[in-house]
Amino acid sequence: xxxxxxxxxxxxxxxxxxxxxxxxxxxxxxxxxxxxxxxxxxxxxxxxxxxxxxxxxxxxxxxxxxxxxxxxxxxxxxxxxxxxxxxxxxxxxxxxxxxxxxxxxxxxxxxxxxxxxxxxxxxxxxxxxxxxxxxxxxxxxxxxxxxxxxxxxxxxxxxxxxxxxxxxxxxxxxxxxxxxxxxxxxxxxxxxxxxxxxxxxxxxxxxxxxxxxxxxxxxxxxxxxxxxxxxxxxxxxxxxxxxxxxxxxxxxxxxxxxxxxxxxxxxxxxxxxxxxxxxxxxxxxxxxxxxxxxxxxxxxxxxxxxxxxxxxxxxxxxxxxxxxxxxxxxxxxxxxxxxxxxxxxxxxxxxxxxxxxxxxxxxxxxxxxxxxxxxxxxxxxxxxxxxxxxxxxxxxxxxxxxxxxxxxxxxxxxxxxxxxxxxxxxxxxxxxxxxxxxxxxxxxxxxxxxxxxxxxxxxxxxxxxxxxxxxxxxxxxxxxxxxxxxxxxxxxxxxxxxxxxxxxxxxxxxxxxxxxxxxxxxxxxxxxxxxxxxxxxxxxxxxxxxxxxxxxxxxxxxxxxxxxxxxxxxxxxxxxxxxxxxxxxxxxxxxxxxxxxxxxxxxxxxxxxx
Numbered sequence: 355x356x357x358x359x360x361x362x363x364x365x366x367x368x369x370x371x372x373x374x375x376x377x378x379x380x381x382x383x384x385x386x387x388x389x390x391x392x393x394x395x396x397x398x399x400x401x402x403x404x405x406x407x408x409x410x411x412x413x414x415x416x417x418x419x420x421x422x423x424x425x426x427x428x429x430x431x432x433x434x435x436x437x438x439x440x441x442x443x444x445x446x447x448x449x450x451x452x453x454x455x456x457x458x459x460x461x462x463x464x465x466x467x468x469x470x471x472x473x474x475x476x477x478x479x480x481x482x483x484x485x486x487x488x489x490x491x492x493x494x495x496x497x498x499x500x501x502x503x504x505x506x507x508x509x510x511x512x513x514x515x516x517x518x519x520x521x522x523x524x525x526x527x528x529x530x531x532x533x534x535x536x537x538x539x540x541x542x543x544x545x546x547x548x549x550x551x552x553x554x555x556x557x558x559x560x561x562x563x564x565x566x567x568x569x570x571x572x573x574x575x576x577x578x579x580x581x582x583x584x585x586x587x588x589x590x591x592x593x594x595x596x597x598x599x600x601x602x603x604x605x606x607x608x609x610x611x612x613x614x615x616x617x618x619x620x621x622x623x624x625x626x627x628x629x630x631x632x633x634x635x636x637x638x639x640x641x642x643x644x645x646x647x648x649x650x651x652x653x654x655x656x657x658x659x660x661x662x663x664x665x666x667x668x669x670x671x672x673x674x675x676x677x678x679x680x681x682x683x684x685x686x687x688x689x690x691x692x693x694x695x696x697x698x699x700x701x702x703x704x705x706x707x708x709x710x711x712x713x714x715x716x717x718x719x720x721x722x723x724x725x726x727x728x729x730x731x732x733x734x735x736x737x738x739x740x741x742x743x744x745x746x747x748x749x750x751x752x753x754x755x756x757x758x759x760x761x762x763x764x765x766x767x768x769x770x771x772x773x774x775x776x777x778x779x780x781x782x783x784x785x786x787x788x789x790x791x792x793x794x795x796x797x798x799x800x801x802x803x804x805x806x807x808x809x810x811x812x813x814x815x816x817x818x819x820x821x822x823x824x825x826x827x828x829x830x831x832x833x834x835x836x837x838x839x840x841x842x843x844x845x846x847x848x849x850x851x852x853x854x855x856x857x858x859x860x861x862x863x864x865x866x867x868x869x870x871x872x873x874x875x876x877x878x879x880x881x882x883x884x885x886x887x888x889x890x891x892x893x894x895x896x897x898x899x900x901x902x903x904x905x906x907x908x909x910x911x912x913x914x915x916x917x918x919x920x921x922x923x924x925x926x927x928x929x930x931x932x933x934x935x936x937x938x939x940x941x942x943x944x945x946x947x948x949x950x951x952x953x954x955x956x957x958x959x960x961x962x963x964x
Contacts, residue, residue, distance in 0.1 A: 409529060412427060412737070413879065414736075414738065416878040420877060423868035430466055430467070430808070432468060435811065436472060437470065441483045449470070453526070464860070467531055468523065468530055471533045473536065475498045478502040505625050505628065512630065534643065535646040536646065537647055577615075581620065582617055601669055607658055624700070627644065627701060627704040638711065643717075649720070652720040653690055668680070682756060683755065687727065688727050688888070690724065694719050695732075702714060702734070703734075716739075716740060716741065718740070721743055725742035729882050742805075745771060753796075762803075763892070764882055770810040772810050773786070773848065774817055775848070776848075789846060793849075797856065802920065820849065821845065822843040904938070934956065946963070
């Protein structure tokens, strides 16, 4: 039983994962993959087991991530909940237990990377299994102004929660992404007051909780990422893009952080990464995600102290340089991304200085929806990668146009996506949808682009949740399902079932790593060819193959990429095996053995080329 003791006190307790008698299930591959195995012989197909997967240092090579031999790697995985959140007794499963399940191949989970969100409020709480009254300002939802923790708090958090997960990654064969996951929950806005959020959380004139609030940011809805020195540049963009007119706002309705808050945020980022990057510098299977979701400012209405964001694009009127649209891919939106790079480069530098050689990722404005602009203004880091977060927002469709171009130029982690059919704690229109609506689209996008998908969320409460939170659920006397029972609660109203099936299907597809203690030495780690170019000066000239059409990716005239995904994988072998006597029977394109005809020998040859 863990004790609720503050790390500044004399007592500490380490909550360790318990060995459980979890009932194991066996899963079979898709029928077509089984057909290939039968046709080619099981000895050829090979299967990675968690115990057999090594974790070498990975490197950036252009828009790809590669192992020490230069082989392309695709990291597929899931996000879990904050380990401090998971330490609470009612949750039924700790972060180590969740990590073990998420990487348990006997349960059908072939996740090669686990993303671990680290939230400022649980660092500042300094207490294992915190009760609501033990959270900062006694608020279980946890909004927190920057500057509430110091380096010793971060060290305590890492020792209490993260060290064990990093070691589990090594044992389970999974890379670990440590994610600085700071933002204020949107349900602290006034319009969400009916959702069991007390008045003293969000009403500025209330008598409760005022001691923790900066009077200039009462009613806050998100930490803005801008710096004190960027205010004039932000107002210039507001004027150029006619944001006041488009959204019928007055100047005093534009919310920007006071210097006390923006400077405290800057200090917090450096403090956090000085500790975390240094602590795990020798653990090369750790990926550092510098900033989860920068919110505003961005092109459009990012909301204010007492109102949510307006229409993200296509407002009633948007005259001027915005040309009637604040869509992320509009040329004028690059200005916001440029400001973000100026602001966040010093944070990336702190990671690089303390842990050189690691993969480094970072988000971008509007909740990491501005990934389109990443190739045009790259951060300076040796193995720099970028993230993109998209749920069911219409204005981020089609994915091929809003995110796809960036994936052709830089490594992109598609590190949050999903949908939710059932009712959540509060209305979440940006997540509303079903598997039939969004599953095929997400799958097509992942197949057509070299993205590293990390699905949200391998949890029973953080939405969209993979698992049903059971009865009575969060806050109930009995709590959520016990660790042994989570698989009995896997659901299909979110990506839970979808992702379970997907990672089984993709097992063996660019997720096995060559040995080596040194990252691939010949990778292209510098800025891509779009760097420094304006809008439309790069993407328009990119010859992007048509998704789904067989193509030659090696230049020898043979269609080695049968599915048109951009690379040759076991999925191409499966497709070729099923159709080599029919649509893939032309020797001009499919005679891989060079004997003038297409036979099973060509299927074997294609398989052996992977």
